[in-house]
Amino acid sequence: MTIRPLSPFDAAEMAELEKRCFSLPWSLASVKAELRNPIARYIGAFEYGKLAGYAGIQIVADEGYITNVASAPESRRRGIAGTLLRLLLEAAGEYGLRFVTLEVREGNAAARALYEKHGFTEAGRRRGYYDAPKEDAILMTIWRNDFLYSSSKGVKEDDNR
Numbered sequence: 216m217t218i219r220p221l222s223p224f225d226a227a228e229m230a231e232l233e234k235r236c237f238s239l240p241w242s243l244a245s246v247k248a249e250l251r252n253p254i255a256r257y258i259g260a261f262e263y264g265k266l267a268g269y270a271g272i273q274i275v276a277d278e279g280y281i282t283n284v285a286s287a288p289e290s291r292r293r294g295i296a297g298t299l300l301r302l303l304l305e306a307a308g309e310y311g312l313r314f315v316t317l318e319v320r321e322g323n324a325a326a327r328a329l330y331e332k333h334g335f336t337e338a339g340r341r342r343g344y345y346d347a348p349k350e351d352a353i354l355m356t357i358w359r360n361d362f363l364y365s366s367s368k369g370v371k372e373d374d375n376r
Contacts, residue, residue: 216261216267216295216298218259218261218299219259219261220256220258221250221257221271222250223250223251225259226246229246229250229269230243232266232268232269232287233283235288236286236288238346238347238348239347249282252273255271255274256273257269257270257271258271258299258302260286260299267295268286269283269284269299270283270284270296270299270302270303271303272307277311277312277313278313279307279316280315281300284299284300284317284326296326297332300333303315304333304334312359313358313359314356314358315335315356315357316354316356317335317354317355317356318353318355319353319355320352321350321353322350333357334357334361336357337353338354338355338356339353340354
């Protein structure tokens with residue numbers, strides 16, 4: 216597996232992965248715009264030259280907002296999402312961020328478990344945030360001291376999604 220920063224040249228492959236992973240995927244135009252967004256950073260995991268997963272973060276002042284973490288269905292449960300998340304948290308430490316937060320579907324138990332394993336805790340709820348199907352978003356946050364500790368101790372990643 217090779218991990219590298221994503222660029223607008225990766226937009227079509229990222230948009231295709233979006234369609235395979237999310238009920239309301241970003242359009243190709245949205246993906247291109249996000250990959251050009253000066254406050255966003257995206258990394259991708261490639262297997263045999265094909266995008267197997269990606270993760271992104273937006274950095275606003277000293278705050279981080281994870282936009283998406285996605286793994287191709289056939290690549291799940293092999294540690295890709297966990298590796299990408301760990302790398303984002305390491306980068307958050309290097310950027311000096313105070314905290315990193317994200318939203319996750321209430322019913323996405325696998326993703327919630329992944330985030331909890333990496334030190335995120337539930338911080339709130341957005342009722343009816345998601346569509347297709349309608350579902351609450353759980354806000355999860357990790358604070359600087361926690362993600363610096365989590366990254367330094369090496370989180371086990373054998374059962375991630």
